[in-house]
Amino acid sequence: xxxxxxxxxxxxxxxxxxxxxxxxxxxxxxxxxxxxxxxxxxxxxxxxxxxxxxxxxxxxxxxxxxxxxxxxxxxxxxxxxxxxxxxxxxxxxxxxxxxxxxxxxxxxxxxxxxxxxxxxxxxxxxxxxxxxxxxxxxxxxxxxxxxxxxxxxxxxxxxxxxxxxxxxxxxxxxxxxxxxxxxxxxxxxxxxxxxxxxxxxxxxxxxxxxxxxxxxxxxxxxxxxxxxxxxxxxxxxxxxxxxxxxxxxxxxxxxxxxxxxxxxxxxxxxxxxxxxxxxxxxxxxxxxxxxxxxxxxxxxxxxxxxxxxxxxxxxxxxxxxxxxxxxxxxxxxxxxxxxxxxxxxxxxxxxxxxxxxxxxxxxxxxxxxxxxxxxxxxxxxxxxxxxxxxxxxxxxxxxxxxxxxxxxxxxxxxxxxxxxxxxxxxxxxxxxxxxxxxxxxxxxxxxxxxxxxxxxxxxxxxxxxxxxxxxxxxxxxxxxxxxxxxxxxxxxxxxxxxxxxxxxxxxxxxxxxxxxxx
Amino acid sequence: xxxxxxxxxxxxxxxxxxxxxxxxxxxxxxxxxxxxxxxxxxxxxxxxxxxxxxxxxxxxxxxxxxxxxxxxxxxxxxxxxxxxxxxxxxxxxxxxxxxxxxxxxxxxxxxxxxxxxxxxxxxxxxxxxxxxxxxxxxxxxxxxxxxxxxxxxxxxxxxxxxxxxxxxxxxxxxxxxxxxxxxxxxxxxxxxxxxxxxxxxxxxxxxxxxxxxxxxxxxxxxxxxxxxxxxxxxxxxxxxxxxxxxxxxxxxxxxxxxxxxxxxxxxxxxxxxxxxxxxxxxxxxxxxxxxxxxxxxxxxxxxxxxxxxxxxxxxxxxxxxxxxxxxxxxxxxxxxxxxxxxxxxxxxxxxxxxxxxxxxxxxxxxxxxxxxxxxxxxxxxxxxxxxxxxxxxxxxxxxxxxxxxxxxxxxxxxxxxxxxxxxxxxxxxxxxxxxxxxxxxxxxxxxxxxxxxxxxxxxxxxxxxxxx
Numbered sequence: 001x002x003x004x005x006x007x008x009x010x011x012x013x014x015x016x017x018x019x020x021x022x023x024x025x026x027x028x029x030x031x032x033x034x035x036x037x038x039x040x041x042x043x044x045x046x047x048x049x050x051x052x053x054x055x056x057x058x059x060x061x062x063x064x065x066x067x068x069x070x071x072x073x074x075x076x077x078x079x080x081x082x083x084x085x086x087x088x089x090x091x092x093x094x095x096x097x098x099x100x101x102x103x104x105x106x107x108x109x110x111x112x113x114x115x116x117x118x119x120x121x122x123x124x125x126x127x128x129x130x131x132x133x134x135x136x137x138x139x140x141x142x143x144x145x146x147x148x149x150x151x152x153x154x155x156x157x158x159x160x161x162x163x164x165x166x167x168x169x170x171x172x173x174x175x176x177x178x179x180x181x182x183x184x185x186x187x188x189x190x191x192x193x194x195x196x197x198x199x200x201x202x203x204x205x206x207x208x209x210x211x212x213x214x215x216x217x218x219x220x221x222x223x224x225x226x227x228x229x230x231x232x233x234x235x236x237x238x239x240x241x242x243x244x245x246x247x248x249x250x251x252x253x254x255x256x257x258x259x260x261x262x263x264x265x266x267x268x269x270x271x272x273x274x275x276x277x278x279x280x281x282x283x284x285x286x287x288x289x290x291x292x293x294x295x296x297x298x299x300x301x302x303x304x305x306x307x308x309x310x311x312x313x314x315x316x317x318x319x320x321x322x323x324x325x326x327x328x329x330x331x332x333x334x335x336x337x338x339x340x341x342x343x344x345x346x347x348x349x350x351x352x353x354x355x356x357x358x359x360x361x362x363x364x365x366x367x368x369x370x371x372x373x374x375x376x377x378x379x380x381x382x383x384x385x386x387x388x389x390x391x392x393x394x395x396x397x398x399x400x401x402x403x404x405x406x407x408x409x410x411x412x413x414x415x416x417x418x419x420x421x422x423x424x425x426x427x428x429x430x431x432x433x434x435x436x437x438x439x440x441x442x443x444x445x446x447x448x449x450x451x452x453x454x455x456x457x458x459x460x461x462x463x464x465x466x467x468x469x470x471x472x473x474x475x476x477x478x479x480x481x482x483x484x485x486x487x488x489x490x491x492x493x494x495x496x497x498x499x500x501x502x503x504x505x506x507x508x509x510x511x512x513x514x515x516x517x518x
Numbered sequence: 519x520x521x522x523x524x525x526x527x528x529x530x531x532x533x534x535x536x537x538x539x540x541x542x543x544x545x546x547x548x549x550x551x552x553x554x555x556x557x558x559x560x561x562x563x564x565x566x567x568x569x570x571x572x573x574x575x576x577x578x579x580x581x582x583x584x585x586x587x588x589x590x591x592x593x594x595x596x597x598x599x600x601x602x603x604x605x606x607x608x609x610x611x612x613x614x615x616x617x618x619x620x621x622x623x624x625x626x627x628x629x630x631x632x633x634x635x636x637x638x639x640x641x642x643x644x645x646x647x648x649x650x651x652x653x654x655x656x657x658x659x660x661x662x663x664x665x666x667x668x669x670x671x672x673x674x675x676x677x678x679x680x681x682x683x684x685x686x687x688x689x690x691x692x693x694x695x696x697x698x699x700x701x702x703x704x705x706x707x708x709x710x711x712x713x714x715x716x717x718x719x720x721x722x723x724x725x726x727x728x729x730x731x732x733x734x735x736x737x738x739x740x741x742x743x744x745x746x747x748x749x750x751x752x753x754x755x756x757x758x759x760x761x762x763x764x765x766x767x768x769x770x771x772x773x774x775x776x777x778x779x780x781x782x783x784x785x786x787x788x789x790x791x792x793x794x795x796x797x798x799x800x801x802x803x804x805x806x807x808x809x810x811x812x813x814x815x816x817x818x819x820x821x822x823x824x825x826x827x828x829x830x831x832x833x834x835x836x837x838x839x840x841x842x843x844x845x846x847x848x849x850x851x852x853x854x855x856x857x858x859x860x861x862x863x864x865x866x867x868x869x870x871x872x873x874x875x876x877x878x879x880x881x882x883x884x885x886x887x888x889x890x891x892x893x894x895x896x897x898x899x900x901x902x903x904x905x906x907x908x909x910x911x912x913x914x915x916x917x918x919x920x921x922x923x924x925x926x927x928x929x930x931x932x933x934x935x936x937x938x939x940x941x942x943x944x945x946x947x948x949x950x951x952x953x954x955x956x957x958x959x960x961x962x963x964x965x966x967x968x969x970x971x972x973x974x975x976x977x978x979x980x981x982x983x984x985x986x
Binding site: 009014016017018021024025026027028029030031032033034036037038040041045046047049050051052053054055056057058059060061063066067069070071072073074075076077078079080081084086089091092093094095097098099101102103104105106107108109110111112113114115117118119120121122124125128132135136138147148149150151153154158161165170171184185187188189190191192193194197199229234235237239240263265266267268271272280282286288289290291292293294295331332333334335336337338339340341342343344345349351352353354355356357358359360361362364365367368369371372374375392393394395417418421426427429432433447448449450451452453477479482483484485486487488489490491492493495498499500501502503504505507509512 | 553
């Protein structure tokens with residue numbers, strides 16, 4: 001087995017930016033108003049009553065010092081510079097070609113209220129990408145307004161509100177049904193939209209039973225929200241019956257396609273009976289995640305739901321693209337403007353670079369690679385697959401448990417995550433709430449990482465499992481080779497000690513700060 | 519021998535033989551066998567038809583650039599568009615830092631492995647807190663409208679009341695988002711959105727109307743300074759006092775680039791403060807540069823109601839060393855699902871890093887110079903435009919960077935005027951005639967530090983020519 005690689009992260013002992021610089025230092029100068037401007041407008045343009053009198057307590061540093069400080073911080077960010085098999089997030093290569101294209105002034109310096117005649121390039125990309133997603137899902141219209149997957153779930157809830165209000169049934173259809181294993185954003189956005197949430201438990205096959213769904217849906221159901229496969233890598237083979245059961249109750253059913261990577265090019269949400277679906281462009285479609293956005297949840301639906309979409313929608317008329325704002329039944333805006341357009345452009349670039357053949361191959365690779373990883377992980381004592389009684393091959397990721405190893409050694413999944421970084425491996429994803437198995441972790445290989453990367457990743461897991469038995473304290477006190485030592489979390493829920501700003505830090509920890517923070 | 523498809527540059531395991539090797543290791547005869555969970559009749563029947571593959575970087579780049587070149591942009595043209603996205607100078611160092619691959623591609627990591635990003639996030643909160651004079655700042659949400667929506671929901675939970683007062687002269691784009699967040703009347707959680715009239719002589723909030731509408735059922739008053747139409751609210755402290763007297767929260771929207779010259783909202787009674795992050799070093803990005811911040815005093819009644827990520831500084835196991843992590847995180851939807859505070863997820867956190875770099879570059883003097891330059895150039899533009907026959911500034915000398923220009927006296931519509939300007943390489947202000955008919959043929963113009971006096975003279979001169 002490959003030997004884990006020795007690694008030490010950059011450790012700059014970087015001060016806080018507020019601790020840098022000297023009075024009067026400058027990082028950006030602005031010109032004084034031109035003489036003719038000053039002469040025309042005079043002084044005292046801001047009424048004294050609302051003029052700022054204090055000096056904001058900001059750093060005073062040079063341009064180079066700002067650049068150096070933030071370069072140091074970037075160097076103390078592992079990002080995915082090692083090997084990141086961060087499950088549920090489908091880590092992909094983020095094309096620099098697409099990145100640099102999006103930074104060109106023809107996109108970066110474009111205003112969404114420009115006349116559509118001046119936006120034909122970007123509108124042509126949005127329109128073509130809408131067509132690509134329609135082909136992949138069978139839906140009739142996509143919009144990109146949602147700022148992430150959760151926001152696309154919220155879009156679904158808002159569209160459902162408008163749909164049922166238009167039918168005079170919103171007062172009656174007050175419930176959203178989902179699985180306890182669905183991503184938390186589904187129940188959370190439905191609740192924030194005003195729906196009552198019903199969570200179905202998992203049963204012995206690893207998913208809620210059809211009978212449980214049939215019992216839960218009825219005349220009060222507005223919407224069903226479900227992912228498939230789920231984060232344990234289990235595909236619900238009764239999903240066609242689910243869509244039928246939802247429709248039999250008169251309800252809408254939404255496909256959270258967060259886990260699209262293993263089934264892209266193979267399944268069509270529409271053919272399975274769904275009314276709507278969403279894709280995460282910062283995940284499945286190769287746009288960067290940027291530590292949590294800007295992201296895009298592309299939301300698509302059938303023609304029946306399309307009138308309720310948030311405006312605008314991109315239309316094409318005889319080779320000319322336009323923005324349709326005249327949508328009287330629209331659910332209203334989810335977010336200002338039309339979405340994180342540069343991310344849509346990058347996702348379009350990904351889809352164009354992959355093509356249909358590349359997309360199908362990527363789903364093949366991601367599922368085969370996960371099964372290869374499953375096979376290798378099973379050789380490490382102390383690890384256990386979720387629902388180990390289910391012998392079938394999993395999809396593009398598998399939920400694993402360190403439960404047996406934790407019982408044996410006291411070392412758990414958080415300890416592992418901390419320790420992995422010492423080998424240049426990104427801390428793994430554990431699980432969304434609730435934890436269905438003890439000490440969970442969820443690797444996902446996707447199509448980016450090589451077999452050698454996967455082997456190296458597994459070798460690190462095996463090494464840490466050995467350390468858990470031989471020197472558990474070393475794992476529990478990890479990391480040791482990182483920019484900082486283990487962060488002590490007691491302050492995070494203590495109003496007297498948490499500090500979200502430098503101001504609060506000085507107020508609460510002034511004495512310690514004076515001894516030199518960071 | 520049939521030629522194999524070439525390996526794809528983004529897929530290591532597309533190299534010849536790799537997939538087959540893994541299949542052999544797992545004892546599967548074919549790829550199809552690995553998909554054993556999916557019933558045969560679930561596979562799509564419609565053939566997947568996509569545009570042809572552009573697997574080479576050469577072809578991909580050519581197509582990208584060819585498409586984008588069909589856009590006109592605000593660098594080659596002279597633009598006076600604002601209204602939620604504004605053209606400001608973006609320092610090159612900001613572009614370098616947000617383009618760093620570590621910051622672009624990270625997903626979460628741990629408090630230690632991604633310490634640098636977490637510190638940058640905290641420095642965003644800290645520096646914005648210094649501009650606002652507030653102790654708690656959350657990492658940004660999707661947009662200013664979303665920030666206002668969350669803030670209103672926070673106020674409703676804090677007060678147990680279900681009505682919010684907003685200015686009648688609100689940005690319809692933001693107001694639409696707010697109405698979405700406030701839920702339709704059929705929902706049990708519906709928050710009634712009631713508008714407060716504007717003083718027709720200044721565009722400012724009509725305090726008499728505000729007082730008449732404040733009552734024991736009002737959760738919050740939301741207003742902006744500078745307001746949607748550019749006006750600086752002189753009665754802000756008075757509005758906050760009136761709201762407080764009625765037991766309502768004061769929620770404010772502010773433009774962070776105004777805070778070098780305008781008083782910090784934490785100093786005049788705002789309870790929850792929101793605003794856009796795009797002005798802090800983010801390109802307009804066709805509207806994809808927006809993000810919204812939420813801030814407040816450091817009181818549990820507020821902190822326990824935030825929906826997203828509150829980054830706190832914290833000690834580490836090494837004495838004297840500090841790291842960062844999430845405070846009060848159990849209340850998020852990640853921890854509490856449908857019982858959490860609204861919801862959170864991917865947001866606009868890269869723009870927090872942009873903002874951190876931007877604020878550190880400007881410093882206190884940079885913000886002061888920037889604010890003074892913007893207000894001077896914007897007032898200069900008002901004077902020059904008002905000198906064009908038939909053109910009138912609706913509320914002169916009350917504004918920061920945006921202002922309303924009325925063209926009724928020209929006999930021409932805003933649409934006609936903007937078409938003529940565009941033909942001459944100028945993007946006129948946002949047309950208000952459909953959304954605010956009472957203002958006649960008016961447009962919202964925006965002037966910032968990127969507009970030189972010569973640019974402004976060119977705009978006025980061009981306007982004069984096309985109106986002749």
